[in-house]
Amino acid sequence: TMLTPWLLEWYGPHLAFGVPGVLMVLATVVFWMGRNRFIHVPPGGKTFLRETFSRVGLKAMAKLSVLFLFVAMFWALFDQTASRWVFQAREMDRNFLGVEWLESQIQAVNPILILTFIPLFTFLVYPMVGKVIKLTPLRKVGAGLFLMGAAFVLSSTIQEWIDAGQRPNIGWQILAYIMLTAAEILVSIVALEFSYTQAPRTMKSMILGLFLAAVALGNLFTAGVNHYIQIPEPGKTVQKQLEMAAGKDHKVTASEKHPGADGIIGTDDDLVYSLKFGRQTKVAIPSRSSLEAAASIIESWSRANGSILPRPEEGSRELEGLKDEWGNAFRYHLENSQSARITSNGPDKEEQTQWDVGIRVKLKKQQKKQAKSWTQSLRPDRPWLERRKEKLGYKDELDEEEAEEFHRTFFAGGGERLEGAHYYWFFTILMFITALLFIPYAWLYRGETILQE
Template structure:
């Protein structure tokens, strides 16, 4: 009996390898990204620190950064399909990890060659995107009926490793960049990624590997495309997707409908990411112009972003165990749609603070970095309300067979938001339409755009019908 209980309570042997791999990989990704925007400005786009070139230089840096993030969040959709249909998660993780390492090597070697440096960013995006769609799902694959009760604890350590890697890298890599230069600052994240790859490889004999299933024709893409091509076959009182029932499984077609119901909410999420991801690029560049003395310490501009995961870890339990129950008991039911709406409003508030800071900078002042920390705190609260709630909403509203699809589409909202911000910055750097939005006007433009979406959301969200069926929430990698 004791033997059986011990077996039942044991953790999979592979868990240590997966969690260690994740922490090292996240260190490499966030460490590289923490200095990316400032490096691009001061090494490539305005190395002479010419004030007349600074606006264009920052726009070019932001454009490159957001295109990189957009690609990294668009590729998980492809990576997940390749893993599920053809190679399995283990092979995809190993293959793209090698690509990932080569990308980091390019950053370290070509810190004075912009074209080759950008090739490195593309390779890293391929690596990060491919891993993002597989690692957390691979972690879940390691559990069986005998130890699945331990899954939530393991995912807790999994997310701890993500945040530990993120926090450590955003503190250390800017210091290394400041004291030892770009080669070491980009090289060390590369070493960590190589270490992550080796750790994952060493655990190869301990993994439970779910074999690829082959091409599944009853999926979201095939059904949607078929319905669009054959739209003329639609009968009265039929939905467009019902046309696909002539060729595909009827239940799968109904499942695809649940995805489109969720898209009515997801349509408002890209604008959130278009603003949110600026805290790791535009806000960092703004911090270079601020007074960064706090408690006798002169912080580097790239280190300020460290407060984001700190506030996030503080707010998650406060919101879940105090704020939501407190409001619910007083009749203010915190439905997912209301949380998302509140999060969008808080995002606008955080950017109003940033716009006011920029107004002060434009006037020649050097405001305290404490104001930006306040903006980070409000933005972290918005992230809890929008990002975490949005993922939960997607899972509870989508049918069981479409939950993996919802992960991919959720990540695509980040890609779309960053793509828009990248295009705005490209326009600015090329002297296009958005070049008129200089200094604080840049932030006020995004605030106005978000305000427009908030007004539409407040009108549309009460009319969105929610399904009562719920499903198990499988965490995904941030």
């Protein structure tokens, strides 16, 4: 988790994926060498089938399946540390302990904390809390669900700061990781251990399978939410045609006209997409002049206020009264401290559809002097991707209009219906609802503890 992002950044995907592959082969060889030292449990055979589909086995699976539904929501939030939390870390100040960390490296906090927290909870936390209240497995799981909600309260708050144009230190996300890892110990480890005691010994593999199915269910739920909130982008439908037209030599420019909201080519709301060097580089959109006027207002405000982008309420106030050619008002959204988005409802006059048109205004990145680090001697002067582009003669030509210290990028459609802090708060509320519903389940649960050999 620490090495792979660093290798990808500075040495490219060949080493980043090759080194873990070699280590995996080595681990397999070591595992095979110790095959005669492991305890071998023979397959259950007919005994497994008999006990699994017996009255006791079916009853145990039915009860545990309900428990695993609560666990599934836990994993729906937890596994977003590899996606949404990484995106969030990208917009944060990642200078911590004198080192500028990559956004993907922050995930390493979780396994480090796991190794620290397991003995801490076993020998200190559980005995101390046990003197005050009886700690049953289900109580531990319930506490873990509430703690996961608390971790997402913090991540939601961090995102609110980012949405307001701030750049909080990565230490805040590390604090969220501390709460999240503690929740993982209380929910994941305890729930699986408890489940093993509620079913015959021969059913351990089945119980583990149900537990992993809960993990998959949680991820499917998250994937479903993310699919639903996506706003269609007209350019996606013509991307393949453009790629084929551009050819394999990446030297041809191709263009494709896409009908607008009226579905007819040749009218004022048409979109024209262009592709160069094998990627989408330009979109000609209607209402361009009014969007440029809106961008100029935001840029003027920024120049007058120390080269920062206006906060959401300030940007909205600056654009008040300005409309596109269809009479739609402009919406201002601050994406982070360096980027803002101005959109209108477009020709269909409906909000958050594929016909929304907009312009993204970005502050040019200021080259800040990097503090010298001992790791500099282990890496090249420039990231691998920059060196690769230079070697191929690739120029990153986007649809950007430069205006002194700003970049302008036009777009149509795309984005999410639930973005920024609203996305995080949505899952936070779901987690607390799940934790509250778990209380009556734990209170009413009547299981039968089966001793394991």
